[in-house]
Amino acid sequence: MADAGSDETLVSHAAQVCLICKARKKKCDKALPSCNYCIRKKLQCAYSTPQTQFLSRAQLRSYPSLSPSESDTVQPSPSPYVLSPTVPLNPLELATSLNLQVNRLIRSTGQFVDDISAQYFQGIHRYLPVISRTRFHDNLVTSGAAPSAGFSVLLLAICVVSPVPTVGRVREDASSTSQAVDRQQLYLTAKSLLAQVQGSSPVSVHLIQAALLLSLHEYMEGRPDDALASIAGCARMAYTARIHIRDHSSSPFAPPNTPGTNSESDTSAVANADSWLQAEEAANTWWAIVICERRYICDASVSEQPLITMFISADAQLPTEPEMLEHADPSIIGHIPYAPVHSMEASYAKGFGRAAQATWYLDRILQSFQIPDLDTRLDQLQSIDIALQQFLGILVLQCNSTTHVFCEAMTIALRTFFALHLHILDLQLQPASMLDRPLDECIATSHTALVTGLRMVVDIVETLDKTDTRTFRAVTPGYRYVVRAALRYIARRGSLGEGEEDAWFRTAEERLRASLERFV
Structure with a gap:
């Protein structure tokens, strides 16, 4: 006893x-x-x-007993990527369990949470700003509670898509018995965690963002079919969470004019700014889903598939740019100008806004491809082509003045341009009886346009050759697909002769293939 x-x-x-x-x-x-x-x-x-929280490099080194060398050599578990078969059903236990597992996985790559977050916001975030850096770091430093399960999965997805130089090996000073986790293992683990959390927790914006980033990883790895399937599930979650609805008249943000003391007004302003950030982060996430689904389907093996998402109205407000998601100054939020999608001349439209506008053209040509009458379809495509070329001209001018900001918009617009004119070339394969007009003039015009597009792609390749691009963050997610579209057009032209023009095409092909080998 x-x-x-x-x-x-x-x-x-x-x-x-x-x-x-x-x-x-x-x-x-x-x-x-x-x-x-x-x-x-x-x-x-x-x-x-x-409950515990993620420990950043600064937090680990803040402990008096941990010297910098000791904190850098905390060992991962023998098999850090092996998950328990089930996750706890209790929300509190689930959040804590995933927190620990994800933190351990990230450490097994030889990095800290602040390493991967810095890499992400310097890389993919510039092209697809769906996460508010302010709210992201607020979630990391939540006092006394573990981050939500959805946030833990999002953090692991960020680790998957970010340029991680040490992925595939542990730190040099780590124990030789530690197992390294490569990007594929991280990806498979993140997919497994996403499925488990999705089946045991309510849908959250963090979980939707995690699914979005994992689909982007599949696309960047050259698997557009997998990416398209993943974005479909992501879109269904987004519809469930109703983030596709963006009603500015009932926006949770209001200018801070609450009567009372200065302290009360300041508190109200901060609360309103956070509510505005939350709403805009959700709206940008929906924009990204719409953009990515259309981008993926262009390169899917079967393009004749219905889209899950409906394109946002041409009168809708353009998405919020990353600098606003990072700061959200209450004094200027209420003065943000209204910029609709169709307003191509808007000087305040920046990188993500231009990407949304380029996707609007892509959506229009995808709809045109479904028109059964070929003459009507051709008229529609030619009308879109005129507007698209004007838009490309605007982008070229903006790209010359600002490095990298408009790269993603340019890749989407060029991919749209190639899709449009390659489709017109394919009309030659249709029976002549299905057309009421000769195609010779249209085909010649498309060849001229495609040569211009090819020269633009070659110019981009040459610019990248002169740029320090040791990490993926210097290249947009859709870069490889634009290069491949240009190569398809060269192949479509057939065998080349010995003329000066043919020599230029051979040189262009060599440069394009070399660029693919470099960045893929």
Whole structure:
């Protein structure tokens, strides 16, 4: 029979060491509510069973017992990418469990959370700004609670799509017995976690963003069919969360004019700005889903598929640019000008807005492809072509004045341009009886247009050759597909002769293929 002293011992000690002693790899007395080491160092003691939060490099190094060299050599588990077969059903336990698993996975790549977040916001975020950096870091430093399960999955998805130089190997100073986690293992783990959380938790914007980024990874890896299937599920989640509805008249943001003290007004302004950020982050996420689905279907093996998303109205407000998502100054939010999708001359339209406008043209030609009457279809495509060439001219001028900002819009517009004119060339294969007009003039015009598009792609390739592009972040997600479309047109022209023009086409083909090998 246990005596009273043994019962007291069981109650006053934790089953496992605290997180700080675990990170130090030192002995812990497991005292409750705080171990003696944490009491002496005046640290917040937490054991593995309560909620925890992600530890950034700065947080790890803030512990007095952890020197920089010690904090860099915290060892990953022997098999960090092996998941438990099930996740806890209790939301509290689920958030804590995923927090620990994802943190361990990220550390197994030899990086910290702040490493991958910096890489992400310098890379993919410039082309697809769906995450507010302000709200992202607020979630990371949430005091006293683990981030939500959806946020943990999003963090792992960010790790998958970000340029991670050390993925595939651990740090040089790590133990030789540690197993490295490559990008494919991270991707498969993230897909598994996404499915488990989706089946056990309500849909959240973070979970939708994670699904979006994983589909983008598939697309960047040259798997547009997989990306298209993934974005379909992502769109269904977005519809469920109703983020496709953006009603500015009932926006949660209102200018801070609440009567009262200055302190009360400041608090109201901050709350309103956060509400505005949350709404715009959701709206940008929906825009990204619409853009990506149309981009993916252009390169899918079967393009005759129905789209899941409906394109946002041409009168709708353009998406929010990344600098606004990062700062959200309450004094200027209420003065943001209304910029509709159809307004091509709007000087305040920047990178993401221009990408949305380029996708509007892409959506229009995809709809035109479905017109059964070939003459009507041709008239529609020629009308779109005139407007698209004007839009490309605007983009060229803006690209010359601002480096990289308009790269994604340019790749989408060029991919649209090639899709349109290659489709017109394909009309030659239709029976002559189906057309009421000769195609010779249209075909010649499309060849001229495609040569111009090819020269633009070659110019982009030559610009990249002069740029330091040691990481993927310097190249837009759709770059490889524009290059391949240009190569398809060269192949479509047939065998080349010995003339000066043919020599230029051969040189262009060599440059394009070399660029694919470099960036793929």
